[in-house]
Amino acid sequence: MNHKLSSRNKKAIAALFFFFVLFSLALFVFLLSTNKIRLAYNNDYQPDQPIPFSHAIHVGQYQMDCRYCHTAVEEGRHAGVPSLDICMNCHLTVKPDSPYIQKLVEAYGNNQPIVWEKVHLLPDFVKFNHSLHIKALSGRFSQTSHLPPSGDQVRKTCTTCHGKVENMKIMYQHESLSMGWCVQCHRKEESKAPIDCSTCHY
Numbered sequence: 001m002n003h004k005l006s007s008r009n010k011k012a013i014a015a016l017f018f019f020f021v022l023f024s025l026a027l028f029v030f031l032l033s034t035n036k037i038r039l040a041y042n043n044d045y046q047p048d049q050p051i052p053f054s055h056a057i058h059v060g061q062y063q064m065d066c067r068y069c070h071t072a073v074e075e076g077r078h079a080g081v082p083s084l085d086i087c088m089n090c091h092l093t094v095k096p097d098s099p100y101i102q103k104l105v106e107a108y109g110n111n112q113p114i115v116w117e118k119v120h121l122l123p124d125f126v127k128f129n130h131s132l133h134i135k136a137l138s139g140r141f142s143q144t145s146h147l148p149p150s151g152d153q154v155r156k157t158c159t160t161c162h163g164k165v166e167n168m169k170i171m172y173q174h175e176s177l178s179m180g181w182c183v184q185c186h187r188k189e190e191s192k193a194p195i196d197c198s199t200c201h202y
């Protein structure tokens with residue numbers, strides 16, 4: 001058999017290769033721009049939500065306590081995202097003529113949840129627990145650490161990792177959530193937090 005390619009074949013292969021690279025690049029850019037791929041860490045990741053829920057209104061303007069909606073944050077691993085019952089405590093009467101509130105009322109009437117897009121997500125092989133962190137960190141924002149944390153203390157504690165939530169019109173990821181970010185805080189003397197691998201990995 002003749003292993004040498006004719007120069008015509010070579011040109012065809014080069015052209016094919018060229019188009020393949022070009023096509024891949026275009027696809028890559030398209031997927032990036034539509035958030036189908038996200039590179040490495042997701043700082044500033046801000047997915048579109050089914051309803052533009054604003055922390056700036058509820059927390060910034062109306063000073064609501066994070067725990068009113070994220071009810072599990074002091075007890076559990078997950079903070080949890082509120083069910084519609086909580087929204088309806090107010091929105092059966094607050095701003096019922098807004099098209100967004102009408103969407104809430106309709107979903108509530110049909111017993112359907114609003115499917116919020118997840119913003120933060122650690123890989124499965126990482127252990128993370130909210131309650132431990134709230135307990136350990138909220139003491140930094142008060143002299144009277146024997147009392148349960150106040151709304152203001154809790155908000156400041158959340159801000160350590162989630163940024164200024166009270167200004168967010170649409171929620172986004174403020175920190176990288178990289179291993180380096182976790183470990184750098186655990187290493188601080190005042191943290192008294194363990195840094196061996198099994199602390200955070202199964």
Ligand code: HEC
Pocket residue numbers: 049053054055058059064065066067068069070081082116117118119120121155158159162165166170171
């Ligand atoms: C009136 C209810 C309400 C209050 C009060 C509230 N949140 Fe939320 N929060 C939501 C809802 C609804 C979502 C899901 C939609 C979204 O991501 O915007 C959410 C999402 C989040 C997320 C992102 C969840 C994810 O998918 O990763 C974080 C972080 C968060 N809230 C932090 C806070 C903090 C910190 C406070 C207090 C400063 C707070 N929230 C107060 C209702 C509330």
Ligand code: HEC
Pocket residue numbers: 066067070073077078079080081120121122123128130133134137154155157158159160161162177
């Ligand atoms: C030490 C850093 C840290 C603090 C403090 C913190 N969070 Fe989080 N939060 C995270 C991380 C990391 C995730 C992603 C967790 C995952 O994917 O398992 C997260 C996820 C969330 C989510 C998405 C749902 C969930 O539980 O996974 C909500 C809502 C949230 N945080 C709210 C809050 C609120 C409210 C406070 C304050 C009371 C708070 N967080 C304090 C780091 C923190």
Ligand code: HEC
Pocket residue numbers: 051052053054057058062064069082083084086087088089090091094095098099100101104
């Ligand atoms: C403690 C009362 C209270 C709760 C609970 C509450 N909200 Fe609100 N919400 C308000 C107030 C007050 C406004 C501002 C109304 C205005 O602009 O006149 C508002 C505004 C809004 C708006 C903007 C409406 C518009 O068209 O301007 C949306 C969307 C919204 N809330 C969604 C939610 C969702 C989703 C939940 C549940 C996770 C929720 N709210 C829970 C009090 C509340």
Ligand code: HEC
Pocket residue numbers: 122126127128129132133136137160161177178181182183185186190191192193194199200
């Ligand atoms: C702002 C500082 C800070 C950041 C950021 C932080 N932690 Fe922590 N973490 C602490 C402190 C303080 C403790 C100690 C809690 C205690 O008193 O036991 C702790 C404890 C823990 C524990 C429990 C350790 C035990 O006692 O078994 C785990 C697991 C953990 N962190 C995982 C993480 C992961 C994963 C991340 C990143 C996604 C992270 N932490 C980010 C401050 C932080």
Ligand code: HEC
Pocket residue numbers: 122123126177178179180182183186194195196197198199200201
């Ligand atoms: C305080 C929490 C924490 C500790 C301690 C920790 N890790 Fe991690 N690790 C994480 C988080 C969060 C991630 C996921 C984010 C990332 O990849 O940076 C991760 C990711 C990883 C990955 C995957 C990297 C990748 O890019 O996919 C490896 C491997 C790893 N850790 C090994 C270790 C080893 C080995 C140790 C002990 C020397 C250790 N980790 C200690 C939090 C921690």
